[in-house]
Amino acid sequence: MSAPRHRGWLALLGLLLILGGAACAMMVRSAGGISVRDIRFAGKDGTVMSALLYVPAAATPAARAPGIFAVHGYINSRETQDGFSIEFARRGYVVLALDQTGHGYSGGKAFSNGFGGPDGLKYLRSLPMVDPDQIGLEGHSMGGWTVLAAAAAMPDSYRAIVLEGSSTGAPYAKDGSPIWPRNLALVYSTYDEFSKIMWGVDRAIDVNGSAKLKSVFGTDQTIIAGKLYGAAAAGTARVLYQPVTTHPGDHISTAAIGHATDWFAQTLKGGTPRRSSDQIWYWKEVATGVSLIGFVLLVLGSFDLLVRSAAFAPLRATAIAASTTRDERWRRGFWLSLLVPALLFYPCFIAVYLLVPATVLLPQTVTTQVAVWALASAAAGLALRRFGPRAVPSVASPWGPAIGIALATSAIAYLAVFAVDRLFGTDLRFWIVAVKWPDARQWGIALIYLAPIMVAFLAQQRSVLGLTVGGDSPARSYRSAMLAMSGGIGGLMALIYGVFFATGTLITGFDPLTTVIALQFVAVLPVIAIVAIFAWRRTGSHRAGALLTGVLVTLYVVAGTATQG
Template identity: 25%
Template sequence: MKTNRRKWAGLLAALLACSALCMALAYAVQTDFGGVRVTTQVLQTPRGEIAYKLYRPASATEQQPAPGVLLLHGYQNDKDTSAAYAVELARRGAVVVALDEYGHGSTAVPMRERGYVDHKLNTSYGLDREGDGSLVEISGPVRYRVMMNFSNLSFFRDRYSTDSHGNKIQDSSMGGIEGYALLAGLPYVDSTRLGISGHSMGTWASWSTAAAYAGAVGAQGKDIAPRAVVLQCGELFTEDAYDPGSTYFNNVLLLTAKYDEFNYFRDFQNTVSDALLDTPLRLGFLGVEDGARWNTTYGDFSDGSARRCELIRTNHRLTTHDGHAISAAMDWFGDALELDTDLAATDQRYQIKEIAGLAAMLLAIAAMIPLMELLLTIPFFKKVVQPLPDRPARLKTGGRYWREAALTILIAGLSYPFMTQLGHGLLPVPENIFRMTIGNGFLSWYLLLSAVMLITMIVQWKRSKKRGQPLDYYDLGFSGPQQAGRIDWFLCGRGALLACCMVGFLYGLTVLYQAVFQLDLRFIWPFFRGFSAERFGQFLVYLPVFLLFFLLNNSKVFAQMIKPSTLRPGLRGFVQDWYKNALCMTGGVLLMILLEYLPFFAGIGPGADLLFGTTFGGPFMSLMIVFVPQVLVFSVLCTYCYRRTANIYTGGVTVACMACWIVTGGSAIL
């Protein structure tokens, strides 16, 4: 026993040491190995606190002020999603402010402060005409109206930005205006050489911020209007949408993702092709009459007329970390802001940070296993371990297993686009309680799947009695063999407490990394970050539904579908068991990925848009590439926990807490 304890303790220490080293490497790249000072701060505004991250190169001084760039992230992201652009700009001598926009990250101002109206446009702003039916009346929850108005900007004409009920778009910069003022006022920043870049939702914030500072004059009487705007998957509009008399935009680069899941970023066309550049909207943006080409600059930087459409062969979310996109942005800012650098645009280090951060996160999660093993040596937790049910009649083999697996995959996959979008916008929940917009999408989907799993469990229970081989709670993973006739609540409590210790350990490590390295556990997008009091309250609100779903899911996938490989010891048995469990847990979303992207890659268009309509495309379809990897990690944890303890509590509660943490830790809050 002591030998095993030492081995587990040694493994835990080794994993933590490697995780910390990876995080230290990520921090070194973030700070350009000491050449850039990075600080995380809070800006006080009339609407509340706005969090931001400041990157200050050592070369930026009051005697030699440097250009500055404001970075604005996309929906469901935060300031560290802008890290790739921030790292590369700071390496080239620019001071960077990366903002947490309203309702995101650590900013206290809720997303509803953006404002909303009771109508939306089903075409690009400025292309509609009175009476053509493109301005559609909407109603429903506040979150729905806010999201339906993301592309409606506060500097647009009153026809768009106000309604007859007294509602209006209040601040579509989502804090960008305050962030820009902060950047322009820094003593080591040259306020005459400022730029803005935003991704997705952040592109509308970029337009709004740039419009607010068009013709603006700083304290010294100098023009502080943005000299460059880089839109990472942005939407275009015409001058008919606003009053161009006092509003203008200097040197705009539009990065267009070839496989953008959001139709308004591809001008409401099914695909992004050369023909897209021949539309009046794109020709007007580029300032040419015909013959426009991708990756070609039109106009002149000196008078602010430079325009360019860069085609990036990636999807919507990955534009934030695409090498081609970042290279184009570095060249653009270099020309517009006159960056003094010898670095080529293709000289990029940000991926080292991201890979190191990914390794740090995976090592930290892996460290939960030896921690669990050490806790299982404590007498209180020893009783969590039960023998695996060795009941040959219950084992799912061959066609019997695959029929159940296929049904599980189909139900999860086919319900995903509908239930997530229903919850995202229209699920009738109290909005002052259930405030996580993406969380409501998963809430809806998980509740449906939980109901399906409960029904199938009851059906199997009754059928087993008719066959004379009744199921018991041991078969379902709710009890051990000694308490097979009822749910073992003591086992439940001990298993849940063990899971809380594991998740608490991961949370403590996350908070430590944020304090020491100013980095949380993520890869590109937010995963595990420290809670504010408000967000922890939301975690507690959503957790019961996540617990219900993941406990039932663990019962279904691990206990009710127990396989011969579950009983096989060693690594080979684990791998054989895990891949089937992983397929059941992710198969439905993998099916939707194929449905979405195969026709897209074939040049037809995104599958969800074509089959279900554009209402069911967009956020949750693009979210799948983030969702699948995290569930694969969950499947590893759950497989290990079930094989080790033969109950659903430790694995189910652990991944329920982790999934709820991801959803409530930094994503959009109404």
């Protein structure tokens, strides 16, 4: 099977999409003269804290503006709050969008120092262009606990708070009451996956009947969404909003963002009036989504250019399909490749959470979970290979050039990510899928996980390429690999969320966090399959593609999750 020659246009297109999307994202962020800066400041015990600071043009030391402290949820980062931050800043608020401790570019361990909340609020109040008497707090999920930690530490330092998909009380926040926190708006979606943990109800749509929430609102009656309870002047105002979305869906919900802007318009003085429907943040999301697509194209195009260079000539070989037909053995192999990773996902993630505490040697729980899942899936695939198609001898690419092209391709792609970070101050993302430039600590952590993830991908991609069939068109080869790799997890998520949206009940409510984490793999796994087939068609081997995706997935996960050890 001969490989096509793209002659560099694929890499160029990818680079143009990356830079063009990032430039458009910066324009959306800075619309109306808003300045967005990447800042660092010292927190408790000298912990370096990271944040994005949004400053409207009218906010100056001579004309101070109200401020909002905005914080993302667990295993996210400051950019996840961009929808909220952009709209707050457009309404005249100075916004500090924090990386929690152990997240993004903030130091320390996850959960430490009140998640970084008290440090962030203290820093925001110290800014010369901020009116310290007009401060709002907004946090999503664990970010809600972050701002509640700030409110508990500095009870007279804010006027209002918005909890997005979050709660007062256990497990990490002070218990709420009719007088604490001050002027609370709860934005709790009708399909929030964490309703049992947050408010003690099985279905998020029933949160208005939560006994815990009633105690915060100071009533024994079912809470009416949209109705104002208490009084803002006394600091006892309460309101419940219920947008129709999920827990991670809050970030891309115009309703959820609009409710937050409305609440601060009612409870803070000095902002610029705008209708809640007047929003532009989604164009930034589209723009960085284009950059994310460009990243994939740059990876493919760079690999194509490198493999045709003299340095990597030993890798070039004709791709030979493993099977001649889709017979019964092929179908068994296909279904095993599709189902095994999906069946192992929850057991692996739960086992790591329960049995493998974060340490210096394994500092990131989510990355450990991903590595164990990948290794377990690969091992199961090897054990079950005898039930699949009979593989024909494949090309054995030399290890040296295969490692070299994987590292070189990754370096080119991540240099583009670095350029975007420095030139435009953003990452490459769409919703919960984000490619970020790792900081120094994260580069070191990546070295811990790189080998096991690479080993897993070497075994796993060999199995997937064992499903290639002679005579298939390129398009069919890509489709088959994408379905084999992602069809299981995609089908599992479709089942879970189909039942969820139909009944309001999350059938994986025993582990909602793993459910939310799984969503990103519905998008990530097809990309891995595309890279695998692309590399195989040019090298005839699984090695270079597996090593390349091993590097990329390791960096993707490490830079995008929390550090606990």
